[in-house]
Amino acid sequence: MAKHLKVLLSAYRVSAFRRHFSIPGDIHMSLVAESVVDMERTDASTIIFPLLSIAEGGVRFPLHPFFRVVLRYWGLLPSQPNVSELALLEESFEANVRDYTKIIHGYAKQNRLQDAEKILLAMKRRGFLCDQVTLTALIHMYSKAGNLKQAENTFEEMKLLGVPLDKRSYGAMIMTYIRAGMLDQGESLLREMEDQETYAGREVYKALLRAYSMIGDSEGAQRVFNAIQFAGIIPDAKLCGLLINAYVVAGHSHKACIAFENLRRAGLEPNDKCVALILAACEKDNKLNKALGFLIDLERDGIMVGKEASEVLVGWFRRLGLVEEVNLVLKEYALIQVNCKGRAF
Template sequence: MLAFSNHNFTQICKIQAFLSSHSLKQHSFTKSNLLKPQNFRVVCAVGDLGQMQKVEDERPKIRWVEINLAEINEAQRNHISRLPKDMTNRCRALMKQLICFSPEKTSLSVLLAAWVRSMKPVRADWLVVLKELENMNHPLRLEVAELALLEESFEPNIRDYTKIIHGYAKQSRIQEAENTLQAMKNQGLECDQVTLTSLIHMYSKSGNFNLAKDTFEKMKLLPLPLDNRAYGSMVMAYIRAGMLQEGEALLQEMESQQVYAKSEVYKAMLRAYSMSGDSVGSQRIFDGIQIAGIIPDDKICTLLINAYVSAGQNLEACVAFENMRRAGIKANDKCVALMLDVYEKENKLKEVLDFLMDLESDGIMIGKEASEKLARWFRELGVVEEVELVLRDFVEK
């Protein structure tokens, strides 16, 4: 057997348990619905940095006992009832145990060892269980995946390690991700783009820009050309670090190689420029979005308009709004509110009434943000009743 270190184990530990047949009969878990181990002895050696070591294992046969639905709570029964109908019995048996798992009654490693010995699973069975745990967002899914790496029946490959690293990265559990990475290297598996991309995302989200940059440089040394995900991960790192010009330069490098980032990367860059009031940078990214073949939607157009309004370029904001309407894109509430800001700054009451009527003719209803902004402006001017009469007359016509 192999032992694998995670966040619960950072030093060498030794566990020795001797249970006689007589004492087992009187033990409190004799009537449990989980596992019935007999003589049990494990010496587990776990090293640092994900080191995997040979350990002594003198486990006897462990009797598998099915879950008794009458002795579990309603929530657990509901989870079990929602398991896929086509799931095999051996997979269903393990899923029931995991749904009802209690660390006070047994350990996860003992549970999985009992399943392996009793059910003789193959890789396909492991994958079914791991997928279902992922679908359920089960809190033990990563720990189960880690322990699966140690089983010959799982037949682990590099992508199995990558999925665990990615899972820890999404939770910003940096140490666990790095431990898994080290364990993967110890098995003679080299990092690929997918693995390094996950690490860049993790480092940038946690504010470790230098680690993200170093990882990207390592990725550039790989024999294969970088894809849009690899580039995109580093662009996002630049955005999170507030280095927008460097991120934009990387976008341009991608475009020169006819590799285009995903829409969410362009949107993130546009949002960053827009929130900083940089209308020039926002327009460049907006043009790049179209070059990349991404069709602008109402949110993208609103970010561009927001940049012009923030920069005090009201005419450009109006032009961008009209271009959006000519393209057949309906303005959202935020966009309408921005245009109201433009009219209010220039104190154009008549023009704003024409604007509102124009929107009404296009079937665009004013939302909460725009309504509140409009009401505040009209109250300050003291013309609420007059405006209501004009709008009512327009509706009647």
């Protein structure tokens, strides 16, 4: 039994719980004596939903899907941050900085900035200092809310702690810059990390690469792609596809083809997206023969055209008025689908 159980389990706490969540009066709430083995229903219309515990700032309802649906429907399923806040604000609860951080993070995930900041103020009133973990949670919150200035101020506050920043803290700020469209600043932080021999997570590199790719900044995409390899992360077909897309959007079809060939030389099998991008680049340059040669090479290596690549071909052939070729591509794709389903069984 949790160390705070005796403090939290009382008739007063149950009443406070009811008031805090505005639970209707026709919902009966009561403590069960330790001697009670099973709870009997008052009548046939009564359903019992036991609270397994009110301890360590948490309330745990039964996890059966039916119970969750019913409680949510009637507005009786409080979120974990709210319940934990109720305990934290009690003077008798011996909280620590991690308790506050978890609640702040919980509110941040729900985009409830005011509630998170209220907990932050309560934390400071109790004399707790924000550490790197708490400040990182705040940066995540401000980042998702689009509050760049607050995120930057929090990041600067984190630097004043005088301890080396970890990859999570850097990653949170880099993602903030990516969401704000300030890719140069995000890349600058990546270089700052590299100088300290600290490297961001794969998802951060991928997000920055995607951002450069979508706007057709092929130079920025290539820099990030190089940084990914420098960080010891092995690129997969999806990362290569983002680099290829950057070159296609920028109108550098030749470099897109080189990136595709590099993918093949690295021993990676191109996915349907990569194939579709090369076909789209060939169409943009009006190089039908090159596209057909490309497809022949793929078929020779046992790589079949997928749905997205087939759609690019169909659209291209239709614009050229090649009706028979369109029907041929559709038949071949349908045959590939049938063969794939046959192998699946």
